[in-house]
Amino acid sequence: MLLTKLSISEKLAIKEYYDSYGYVIIENLLSQSKIEEFLISYEIVKHSSSFVFFSQDTHLPSRPRLTPEGFIENSMLNPASLKLWKQFSQSVEECLVDEGITTALSILSGVSKHVMMQNMFFDKSTGTIEHQDHYYLDSDPPGRMIAVWYALEDIHKDAGCFFVLPGSHKGKVVQRKSASNFSDHDAFVKEIAHLINEGKYEYRSFPLKKGDVLFWHPYTIHGAYNNRDPRFSRKSLTAHYYPANLNPLYAGTIPTVRKTSNSNISILGSERECYVSNVMHYVRYIANYIRGRGPDYDMRRNSYE
Ligand SMILES: O=C(O)CCC(=O)C(=O)O
Ligand SMILES: [Fe+2]
Numbered sequence: 430m431l432l433t434k435l436s437i438s439e440k441l442a443i444k445e446y447y448d449s450y451g452y453v454i455i456e457n458l459l460s461q462s463k464i465e466e467f468l469i470s471y472e473i474v475k476h477s478s479s480f481v482f483f484s485q486d487t488h489l490p491s492r493p494r495l496t497p498e499g500f501i502e503n504s505m506l507n508p509a510s511l512k513l514w515k516q517f518s519q520s521v522e523e524c525l526v527d528e529g530i531t532t533a534l535s536i537l538s539g540v541s542k543h544v545m546m547q548n549m550f551f552d553k554s555t556g557t558i559e560h561q562d563h564y565y566l567d568s569d570p571p572g573r574m575i576a577v578w579y580a581l582e583d584i585h586k587d588a589g590c591f592f593v594l595p596g597s598h599k600g601k602v603v604q605r606k607s608a609s610n611f612s613d614h615d616a617f618v619k620e621i622a623h624l625i626n627e628g629k630y631e632y633r634s635f636p637l638k639k640g641d642v643l644f645w646h647p648y649t650i651h652g653a654y655n656n657r658d659p660r661f662s663r664k665s666l667t668a669h670y671y672p673a674n675l676n677p678l679y680a681g682t683i684p685t686v687r688k689t690s691n692s693n694i695s696i697l698g699s700e701r702e703c704y705v706s707n708v709m710h711y712v713r714y715i716a717n718y719i720r721g722r723g724p725d726y727d728m729r730r731n732s733y734e
Contacts, residue, residue, distance in 0.1 A: 451598030451649035542673035554589020556655035568671035588661035594630035
């Protein structure tokens with residue numbers, strides 16, 4: 430399959446492609462040296478016995494569990510906020526506030542300043558269910574958030590690639606019933622499966638090259654395949670940004686933001702809130718261990734098969 434990749438200089442084509450298909454790939458956008466910095470700091474936390482992170486796929490505080498090949502099994506939610514692990518969280522942040530990213534975001538949104546709402550890191554593919562990000566988070570007014578997927582290595586086709594369903598952003602959008610919880614998550618997963626059947630969308634998957642970056646719309650249906658060959662990881666970051674002149678959807682009050690080394694990007698959550706949430710991962714990890722408590726909801730394909 431031929432993948433259309435654009436270069437950052439092709440401004441008009443980038444915007445047109447994104448508007449038509451609900452996603453666009455910009456090649457070689459993320460600085461290779463920032464990726465190297467990240468990979469060095471990742472090796473340290475991966476082997477640390479005291480490292481606890483919030484797992485994005487199971488929605489539980491977790492310690493690194495490695496595959497025999499040495500890849501972390503779970504994906505991380507908000508690695509850039511793990512302030513107790515300074516070198517690691519800083520190296521994540523530097524990737525996510527890269528100048529190239531701000532240039533691309535402003536081509537797509539038409540404004541120069543953005544706020545990052547959340548971020549994730551994947552080592553082994555966790556196999557993510559088909560979904561629209563809008564159900565979880567978006568801008569207010571909705572539809573203006575931009576989601577971004579960063580390839581941190583050359584991704585093998587059997588690594589459990591990220592995929593999108595081109596054009597699905599122009600179809601129906603599924604809302605969650607309550608702003609404060611995800612109690613209708615199972616119904617959401619079923620409704621998305623129904624939309625895919627009805628719309629007969631194509632699945633387009635992405636064995637991208639290290640440094641390639643993919644942008645997608647909050648209504649675009651997307652997910653990731655299960656790993657098909659344990660020798661291959663798919664080291665990648667994702668992050669979600671909204672134009673700074675808007676607000677985040679579902680947030681009761683206007684949240685605090687922190688500055689970054691790029692004056693065009695700030696991040697939701699103050700420094701202090703990051704430290705508190707990082708400490709809380711440890712508290713919850715221990716409490717869950719004692720109570721045997723399970724997740725609120727689950728993003729893994731395996732859990733729905
Ligand atoms: O990379 C993945 O498996 C899923 C990422 C995703 O859905 C997101 O960042 O919104
Ligand atoms: Fe998503």
